[in-house]
Amino acid sequence: MPNVLSLSDLPPRPIPSPDQDSAFFWDGLRAHEFKVQECLDCGKRRFPPMPTCPFCAGRESRIVEPTGRGTVYSWVVVHHAFHPAFKADLPYIVATIDLEGGGRIAARVDTPGAELVIGQGVRAGYLDHGDWTELRFTVAPVNRV
Numbered sequence: 001m002p003n004v005l006s007l008s009d010l011p012p013r014p015i016p017s018p019d020q021d022s023a024f025f026w027d028g029l030r031a032h033e034f035k036v037q038e039c040l041d042c043g044k045r046r047f048p049p050m051p052t053c054p055f056c057a058g059r060e061s062r063i064v065e066p067t068g069r070g071t072v073y074s075w076v077v078v079h080h081a082f083h084p085a086f087k088a089d090l091p092y093i094v095a096t097i098d099l100e101g102g103g104r105i106a107a108r109v110d111t112p113g114a115e116l117v118i119g120q121g122v123r124a125g126y127l128d129h130g131d132w133t134e135l136r137f138t139v140a141p142v143n144r145v
Protein backbone atom coordinates (compact mmCIF):
# COMPACT_ATOMS: atom_id res chain seq x y z
CA MET A 1 0.00 0.00 0.00
CA PRO A 2 1.40 3.43 -0.87
CA ASN A 3 2.31 5.76 1.92
CA VAL A 4 -0.82 7.92 1.99
CA LEU A 5 -0.96 10.67 4.56
CA SER A 6 -4.31 11.19 6.21
CA LEU A 7 -5.06 14.21 8.37
CA SER A 8 -6.12 11.85 11.14
CA ASP A 9 -2.65 10.29 11.04
CA LEU A 10 -0.92 13.58 11.74
CA PRO A 11 0.25 14.48 15.24
CA PRO A 12 -1.33 17.59 16.75
CA ARG A 13 0.18 20.89 15.72
CA PRO A 14 2.42 22.60 18.23
CA ILE A 15 0.60 25.52 19.83
CA PRO A 16 1.91 28.86 21.07
CA SER A 17 3.06 29.18 24.67
CA PRO A 18 2.33 32.81 25.56
CA ASP A 19 4.48 34.36 28.29
CA GLN A 20 4.30 37.72 30.06
CA ASP A 21 5.86 39.46 27.07
CA SER A 22 3.81 37.80 24.31
CA ALA A 23 0.41 37.32 25.98
CA PHE A 24 -0.91 40.62 24.54
CA PHE A 25 -0.03 39.42 21.02
CA TRP A 26 -1.76 36.03 21.32
CA ASP A 27 -4.74 37.43 23.24
CA GLY A 28 -5.10 40.09 20.55
CA LEU A 29 -5.09 37.56 17.75
CA ARG A 30 -7.72 35.51 19.55
CA ALA A 31 -9.94 38.64 19.47
CA HIS A 32 -8.94 39.20 15.82
CA GLU A 33 -6.80 42.18 16.71
CA PHE A 34 -3.22 42.50 15.49
CA LYS A 35 -0.96 44.19 18.03
CA VAL A 36 2.77 44.84 18.22
CA GLN A 37 5.08 46.66 20.59
CA GLU A 38 6.39 50.13 19.80
CA CYS A 39 9.39 51.47 21.69
CA LEU A 40 8.73 54.67 23.68
CA ASP A 41 12.38 55.71 23.36
CA CYS A 42 13.11 55.29 19.62
CA GLY A 43 9.58 54.79 18.26
CA LYS A 44 10.38 51.60 16.35
CA ARG A 45 8.00 48.67 16.30
CA ARG A 46 9.35 45.24 17.11
CA PHE A 47 8.46 41.60 16.60
CA PRO A 48 8.42 39.07 18.13
CA PRO A 49 7.34 40.48 21.49
CA MET A 50 10.27 41.01 23.84
CA PRO A 51 10.98 42.95 27.04
CA THR A 52 13.52 45.40 25.61
CA CYS A 53 13.97 47.19 22.31
CA PRO A 54 16.45 45.44 19.97
CA PHE A 55 17.28 48.80 18.37
CA CYS A 56 18.02 51.02 21.39
CA ALA A 57 17.67 48.70 24.43
CA GLY A 58 14.82 50.86 25.74
CA ARG A 59 12.66 49.13 28.33
CA GLU A 60 9.42 51.07 27.89
CA SER A 61 6.99 50.28 25.10
CA ARG A 62 3.37 50.65 24.20
CA ILE A 63 1.06 48.35 22.29
CA VAL A 64 -0.10 49.59 18.89
CA GLU A 65 -2.38 48.13 16.25
CA PRO A 66 -0.86 48.14 12.76
CA THR A 67 -3.22 48.55 9.81
CA GLY A 68 -2.59 44.94 8.84
CA ARG A 69 -1.28 45.99 5.46
CA GLY A 70 2.30 45.46 4.45
CA THR A 71 4.72 44.51 1.71
CA VAL A 72 6.85 41.42 1.28
CA TYR A 73 10.46 42.04 2.29
CA SER A 74 11.55 38.46 1.60
CA TRP A 75 10.00 35.00 1.44
CA VAL A 76 10.69 31.28 1.21
CA VAL A 77 8.70 28.29 0.08
CA VAL A 78 8.69 25.62 2.75
CA HIS A 79 9.00 22.19 1.11
CA HIS A 80 10.08 20.21 4.16
CA ALA A 81 7.90 20.33 7.27
CA PHE A 82 9.76 21.34 10.42
CA HIS A 83 7.14 19.35 12.33
CA PRO A 84 5.18 16.32 11.05
CA ALA A 85 1.87 18.06 11.74
CA PHE A 86 2.56 20.50 8.90
CA LYS A 87 3.17 17.89 6.17
CA ALA A 88 -0.34 18.27 4.78
CA ASP A 89 0.25 22.03 4.30
CA LEU A 90 3.32 21.61 2.07
CA PRO A 91 4.38 23.54 0.16
CA TYR A 92 3.62 26.80 1.91
CA ILE A 93 5.13 30.28 2.04
CA VAL A 94 6.67 32.07 5.01
CA ALA A 95 7.54 35.72 4.47
CA THR A 96 9.07 38.63 6.28
CA ILE A 97 6.67 41.52 5.88
CA ASP A 98 7.33 45.23 6.26
CA LEU A 99 4.26 46.60 8.00
CA GLU A 100 2.62 49.82 6.91
CA GLY A 101 3.63 52.34 9.56
CA GLY A 102 6.82 50.47 10.47
CA GLY A 103 7.99 47.17 11.82
CA ARG A 104 8.75 43.83 10.24
CA ILE A 105 7.06 40.53 11.04
CA ALA A 106 7.45 36.93 9.91
CA ALA A 107 4.29 34.99 9.04
CA ARG A 108 2.76 32.59 6.62
CA VAL A 109 1.23 34.03 3.46
CA ASP A 110 -1.53 32.32 1.50
CA THR A 111 -1.11 32.94 -2.20
CA PRO A 112 -3.14 32.06 -5.28
CA GLY A 113 0.06 30.75 -6.91
CA ALA A 114 3.21 29.12 -5.67
CA GLU A 115 5.29 32.27 -5.40
CA LEU A 116 5.45 35.85 -4.19
CA VAL A 117 7.49 38.80 -5.37
CA ILE A 118 9.47 41.24 -3.28
CA GLY A 119 7.28 44.28 -2.63
CA GLN A 120 4.02 42.35 -3.08
CA GLY A 121 1.24 43.83 -1.00
CA VAL A 122 -0.20 41.60 1.72
CA ARG A 123 -2.93 41.93 4.29
CA ALA A 124 -3.22 40.35 7.72
CA GLY A 125 -5.99 37.91 8.49
CA TYR A 126 -6.87 35.60 11.33
CA LEU A 127 -6.96 31.83 11.15
CA ASP A 128 -8.71 30.31 14.15
CA HIS A 129 -7.36 27.00 15.35
CA GLY A 130 -8.83 25.08 18.29
CA ASP A 131 -7.87 27.38 21.13
CA TRP A 132 -5.50 29.82 19.50
CA THR A 133 -5.49 32.12 16.50
CA GLU A 134 -2.80 32.43 13.88
CA LEU A 135 -1.87 35.63 12.06
CA ARG A 136 -2.03 34.62 8.40
CA PHE A 137 -1.44 37.01 5.52
CA THR A 138 -2.95 36.98 2.04
CA VAL A 139 -1.86 38.86 -1.06
CA ALA A 140 -3.44 42.27 -1.53
CA PRO A 141 -2.82 45.38 -3.58
CA VAL A 142 -0.10 47.67 -2.22
CA ASN A 143 -1.66 50.63 -0.46
CA ARG A 144 0.19 53.61 -1.95
CA VAL A 145 -0.49 56.91 -0.22
Ligand SMILES: [Zn+2]
Pocket residue numbers: 039040041042043044053054055056057058
Ligand atom coordinates in the same frame (compact mmCIF):
# COMPACT_ATOMS: atom_id res chain seq x y z
ZN1 LIG B 1 13.92 51.55 20.89
